[in-house]
Amino acid sequence: MSVKYTPVGWNRNKVLYDLVLLAAVVAYVYVFLRVAPSFADLTRPLDGAMLRAQAFGTCAFLMLTLILCIGPLARLDRRFLPLLYNRRHFGVMTCAVAFVHASYVVGWYFSFSPTDPYVALLSANTSFGRVAGFPFELFGVAALAILLVLAVTSHDFWLAFLTPPVWKALHMLVYAAYAAVVLHVALGALQSETNAVLAAVVAAATVAVCGLHLAAGRRESAADLGRAGGVREDGWLVAGRAADVAEGRALVVPVPGGERVAIFRDGERLGAVSNVCAHQNGPLGEGRLIDGCVTCPWHGFQYRLADGCAPPPYTEKIATYRLKLDGALVLLDLRPNPPGTPVDPILAPREAA
Amino acid sequence: MQRPLRTAHARIWTVLAVLLPAALLAVLAIRQTVPESRPAVQLGVGAADEGSGR
Numbered sequence: 001m002s003v004k005y006t007p008v009g010w011n012r013n014k015v016l017y018d019l020v021l022l023a024a025v026v027a028y029v030y031v032f033l034r035v036a037p038s039f040a041d042l043t044r045p046l047d048g049a050m051l052r053a054q055a056f057g058t059c060a061f062l063m064l065t066l067i068l069c070i071g072p073l074a075r076l077d078r079r080f081l082p083l084l085y086n087r088r089h090f091g092v093m094t095c096a097v098a099f100v101h102a103s104y105v106v107g108w109y110f111s112f113s114p115t116d117p118y119v120a121l122l123s124a125n126t127s128f129g130r131v132a133g134f135p136f137e138l139f140g141v142a143a144l145a146i147l148l149v150l151a152v153t154s155h156d157f158w159l160a161f162l163t164p165p166v167w168k169a170l171h172m173l174v175y176a177a178y179a180a181v182v183l184h185v186a187l188g189a190l191q192s193e194t195n196a197v198l199a200a201v202v203a204a205a206t207v208a209v210c211g212l213h214l215a216a217g218r219r220e221s222a223a224d225l226g227r228a229g230g231v232r233e234d235g236w237l238v239a240g241r242a243a244d245v246a247e248g249r250a251l252v253v254p255v256p257g258g259e260r261v262a263i264f265r266d267g268e269r270l271g272a273v274s275n276v277c278a279h280q281n282g283p284l285g286e287g288r289l290i291d292g293c294v295t296c297p298w299h300g301f302q303y304r305l306a307d308g309c310a311p312p313p314y315t316e317k318i319a320t321y322r323l324k325l326d327g328a329l330v331l332l333d334l335r336p337n338p339p340g341t342p343v344d345p346i347l348a349p350r351e352a353a
Numbered sequence: 354m355q356r357p358l359r360t361a362h363a364r365i366w367t368v369l370a371v372l373l374p375a376a377l378l379a380v381l382a383i384r385q386t387v388p389e390s391r392p393a394v395q396l397g398v399g400a401a402d403e404g405s406g407r
Contacts, residue, residue: 131380131383131384132383132384132385165355165357165358168358169358169361172358172361172362172365175365175366175369179369179372179373182373182376182377183376183380186376186377186380186381187380190380190381190384191380191384191385199381202377203374203377203378203381206373206374206377207374210366210369210370210373210374211370213362213366213369213370214366214367214370217362217363217366217367220359220362220363221363257356258356258359258360259355259356276355281355281358
């Protein structure tokens with residue numbers, strides 16, 4: 001959350017996150033360079049530059065796999081939410097590691113070519129009609145290009161400039177990048193690799209990423225269908241029992257049209273806001289009240305429950321909703337108020353409800 | 354997350370969950386493997402030495 005442009009809003013968590021990441025990359029590359037030669041096919045010469053290219057290439061693949069696992073894991077289990085906090089730095093580092101891999105490859109294969117190395121990279125292999133020998137390099141180039149675009153636009157400046165929905169849609173290109181990377185590895189390294197370890201790792205990673213996304217998607221669908229209350233004739237939706245809203249937590253209610261509303265409890269009071277964070281559209285209802293503010297579980301953006309406004313000096317606003325009680329039931333007005341509209345909370349003591 | 358993005362996520366991963374493993378399996382299935390009867394070649398041994406029968 002920032003009110004002026006800063007390249008990176010560093011804090012202790014981000015520094016720690018990045019240091020752990022960097023240490024992990026250095027350790028992986030070191031171990032790979034020490035261990036991989038013992039698994040290598042000794043019928044072919046082993047070159048240091050190619051070994052380093054493989055080290056950084058496999059590292060980038062594993063990093064991208066982990067990045068794509070973080071989102072669904074955080075949806076399925078809250079304990080993974082801290083990994084989500086600084087995922088953009090993870091992505092930028094992955095792009096850097098992939099770039100080092102590409103540099104080694106270009107330096108090794110095309111440095112002594114009479115043509116420009118980058119022209120040679122794109123034009124040397126045109127065997128598009130067969131699997132063995134297919135120009136797999138193009139998939140790698142496409143993936144790296146996407147990762148570069150995502151890294152460059154990862155800053156909050158671009159998020160605000162493009163608006164969260166457009167930015168999120170743009171950054172969904174990472175899925176295309178992953179598909180390109182899998183094909184790059186399958187048509188490239190796996191074609192010549194005689195050791196089964198790499199194939200097993202790539203297959204397991206692909207299945208894990210796809211499986212986790214499918215599982216998280218099913219859970220989202222179930223959340224949309226399972227808790228939908230009935231709409232009364234007067235247009236109010238039966239959101240649930242007031243007693244079901246835990247202190248400092250939210251009851252997330254799907255409303256007709258597909259969006260969700262988060263009804264938070266702050267002591268004896270209940271208030272309702274949009275479930276969509278203004279920053280990256282994070283699920284506010286999975287966060288909690290901290291200092292009286294709804295706090296997004298993804299990046300900690302905060303909004304007052306009473307009016308949906310971020311506390312000063314911040315300026316983000318989200319929509320609020322009117323609530324009323326009918327006995328033990330909480331009723332929700334389906335018409336959202338404009339973002340930042342104050343709404344009187346309703347009194348609904350948990351014990352009495 | 355907004356509904357259109359949730360829907361897009363679900364559709365994209367439904368397609369990728371079928372296509373990616375299938376493509377990977379297909380490529381692995383038809384890749385050319387080294388024959389098991391291939392004689393081992395020791396690095397650093399010249400072609401002349403190999404052919405000389407020594």
